[in-house]
Amino acid sequence: MSLQIPWLDDDPDAPFPDPGAVRGLPDGLLAAGGDLSTTRLLNAYRQGIFPWYSEGQPILWWSPDPRTVLRTDGVRLSRRFRRTLRSSPWVARADTAFERVVARCADAPRPGQRGTWITPAMRAAYQRLHALGHAHSVEVYAGPEPDAALVGGIYGVAIGRMFFGESMFSDASGGSKAALASLAAWLHARGWPWIDAQVESPHLLALGAETVPRARFLDRVAALAAAPGGPGRWTTAFGARPVRQLAAPG
Template sequence: MSLQVPRLDDDPDAPFPHPDASLRLPDGLVALGGDLSPARLLNAYRHGIFPWYSEGQPILWWSPDPRTVFRTDGIRLSSRFRRSLRASPWVARADTAFVHVVERCARAPRPGQRGTWITPAMQAAYARMHALGHAHSVEIFAGPEDDAALVGGIYGIALGRMFFGESMFSAVSGGSKVALAALGGWLHARGWPWIDAQLENPHLVSLGAVTMPRPAFQAILGTLVEAPEPPGAWTADFGVQPVRALAG
């Protein structure tokens, strides 16, 4: 692999190879090495590249083709599930339990996978990004009380008006779906059209994810990441949202 894939320079501001030069097998592998510094991560996401690797591997950087995305107004919850939300006491908040959401995502079982790509180094890196106002979480709590249990959540990176979803979890059935839908609705209301979901799987497709050729993804990305949206916590703007509003 090291003979075929470019190795990143030690300078975190050094440019990445263009995604179009990535491997076809494994699909979308752009580069290896480097670090998880905020400068490197922001540079990567700005160009549609994300880190994904397992413990013991070098850092691997990816830009798959096609790319899996959600329209923020296209997240699909079944009619039966929506009906179940009408009497739900759950509420959604943002950026009140970021580290906890990432930890729960790291521990969540993934069918067909051994271990997690959300290594301690990745958790620390995204915690730094959160402290800088670039990484965000939407959390679903069992009720509006301050001590209510966390039942689901999602986290990712925001640049301009593009949200790059990283992972989500459910502690109670449906928790992650509600977190995704709450995030999508809030972003759509603010003119953010897309959520990056990176790689296709049947669960994401069932929720409305679609695939987009990499050139098309790169084209929309170039405009959205440059939108004048400053980093910072979403907590106050997001507020406390009863999830029964998602029942439609």
Template sequence: MSIHVPRLDDDPAAPFPGADTALRQPDGLLAFGGDLSPPRLLNAYRHGIFPWYSEGQPILWWSPDPRMVFRTDGVRLSSRFRRTLRASPWVARADSAFEQVIERCATAPRRGQHGTWITPAMREAYLRMHRLGHAHSVEVFAGHSPGAALVGGIYGIAIGRMFFGESMFSSASGGSKVALAALARWLHGRGWPLIDAQVENAHLLALGAQRMPRRAFLEEAGALATAAADTGAWTSAFGERPASRLAG
């Protein structure tokens, strides 16, 4: 049986097909082609669509149903892990090592996965988005000193009051959990209620991610993405946040 997937117009400003036309199998495949220019990416995320493909494939665009999301007041850290954080020297910062975070996310070994969807073209596209003030990272360092090791991080796209998470990594146990929890707590304090986590997996569910029907996600995320918000680096506003504060 043949599967028809629309090819995107070459114009970066051209509209995407409606998300409700995405395939059920593979879940959420919506279109292929196009490019990774900032206008195209911003248009995609505003409509609940994201690129996800492997080296050698055309660019594939997705909008799965259901969608995985975190409420920013709903990230769960186990009691045991929170106890270890009470004496932790780790600190979280924002937009101080975006390039290193995306590189680590691209090269981190992942169970059951061979290769990476964060291709060189994807890395360059998100670095461009970062330079334009649309893509952000939260980094976790092993201490306060300038030479402290990077032990975890998360990055994604911010539009309006909506954060679209892309990937996270740990190079020390719990590093990505701290990055996610620190990001969520900061966003919650700013009145940002939702983090997009894209596709379901057991690790996200254990951290408190929820399944949201695509229609509901598109309505809520779309409204949040239209809110007025500043672009630019988050470094100063985020500050330096000790991981120990997440223990409470």
């Protein structure tokens, strides 16, 4: 018997199916179709839903149970990595190379994965979100110089006081960890408690991620996404943050 996936209509404000009411589909798959308009994407994230599909597939919308999150005060860096950071010249900045970060995330090889889910349509959609101040990146550079090489980064969507992580990459060992930890420290200082990490993986668990029941996740996301906080670039507020600051015991 073929699976009957709920299909979204053309109205970007059309409601998504209730995650708790969908039965008989792969865990977390809610719907297919629709588009990647800014309106639909922001509506999806506010409800704890995200797009995830491969080239040649229709747009697929997901809300896994359980959900994987990182507490912004709970990113775990090994003692060995912290020791390397003490003398590191790396510097973290925000929203200075969003398109490059997304491109590197799309190109980065993933164990057991052929191709990428960050399709050209997805890249264009998140670039639109970034241009409107809803999507952000944190970049880690090899040094403070204007022409320093990009060694790692992370990007995602921010709504209210909730950050929805999408992907990260490293071009030097530890680059993605430094980007994630820099982002988390900055968000924690501003009262943002969670980074959505979507789906569990050994790498995320090693960094301190934990899983929570979907119902709890959705309740908290609804409150955090409704909190005050408007769109806009983070470059000035984030500043230039030496990653050696992450070496302090946490």
